Amino acid sequence: MDPLTFDLNTTPLREVNGALHAPGLAAAVTIENPAGAHNVAVGLSGETRVTVKGHVGYYAAGMNQRADVVIEGNAGTGVAENMMSGSVVVKGNASQSAGATAHGGLLVVEGDAAARCGISMKGVDIVVGGNVGHNSAFMAQAGRLVVRGDAGEGLGDSIYETRIYVRGAVASLGADCVAKEMRPEHVEELSDLLKQARFEGDDPADYTRYGSARTLYHFHASNTSSY
């Protein structure tokens, strides 16, 4: 099938998203003039490549399965929220809650991601080219978060099992999040994630691994008096 192009100046978003949900869609779709619209390219489930030429609003590429979405601009709150598989690449910055609750797939933010990046992530891999804001990976349950820049306050607060790799400074760690040793398998995992996200120039040795100290999510009988 030939590549398809939609112009959001002339075609309503609902129509565009409807077309993107059609079975057997073209392999390549371009969306022009998003102008910060919400819900661009949400709920995709086919192996389609979607390129969005500009900035998008809330929840772009949310609930993605199998599709590869590239946003050539900034993304608003909740980009790739609840993604299951496939990939989402944001060429600019992402607003808060990028990749929130996502179960799988790869989210790459080439610029900065704001507060709560990867909040409650459940298996997604997130690679951020710049910094992440405060409370990133809050209650993160599974998956990997890579930050090539710095992390804001409260990184990994109440974290379960996600592995976090940060190259720059961490303003503060949240409850139960601790720095951990980089063993060979972590260097390998990080190298692979950086390669997937096309940040191949980085030396994994510059990164620190963070994860759960696992003191919060087991009940200790000695704490009974606190309840």
Next chain:
Amino acid sequence: MCGIVGLHLRNPELHPRLGALLTGMLCEMQDRGADSAGVAVYGDRRWSPEGQWSVSLLEMKDDAVASRVSARLGAPVAGQWAGDTLVLTSPGQGLLDAVREVAPDVLVAGFGHEVTVLKGVGHPRDLATAWGLESAQGWQGVGHTRMATESAVTPSGAHPYAVGPDQCLVHNGSFSNHATIRRELRSEGVRFDSENDTEVGARFVAHQLAQGKDVETALKELLTTFDGFYTLLVSNADSFAVVRDAIACKPAVIAETGDWVAMASEYRALAHLPGVETARIWEPEPEVIYAWTR
């Protein structure tokens, strides 16, 4: 939710387009709250003639107030309507005091040499049309679309709150300890026009500025005094500032070019600004004060 927009123009060539640009920004944010809206326009010489005082009045049915204020002031006072807001202007000193003496209960939406504040209940697009906002000119504008959470849907509950000379504050979010701070300010002699939490923020900032503090210091005080969720845009005769609380869950995006600085709750309010394709765009950090001066 509420929507905030603000535009600070650096390039004088854009001044004639302020109203058109601000109207586009305001109407784009109307989905975030469409029960009422307001704008503050800085430097429109139709509403704020050069060198004159201007006072914006709400819920004022009586145009004859202009002549009564004029008689009290001993100077000419002109009155003009913009929607339901009556804008009084005069070259005479003490215009606001004269208004308060002639009509003690009148609701003052804003006053100063530069600013005109227009507020109303209704759909933002209808209000912008009624105000004639599209044709406004000037160097700075601030707007707000309201989804009421803290007080009644009335003109006095609409933003902006412009309670000091040429000052203006709009807010998305809520202050949880506003009642306590209101009591403290009242005990220091500060008057209030509404039960709205944002008015407490505006009165607080005005109170700080009246004590000789600069905007940045006043906002630092606000950060340590107010609990709650907030993104604030605070403007003055020569400044434009943005601040968010420590949690920063209320949205905000700032864009900057050589020609202008703009702030909005969402990017789509900025999407039509000239040169936005090359603007530096970022999200303000929690508890960091971003300020620009003329």
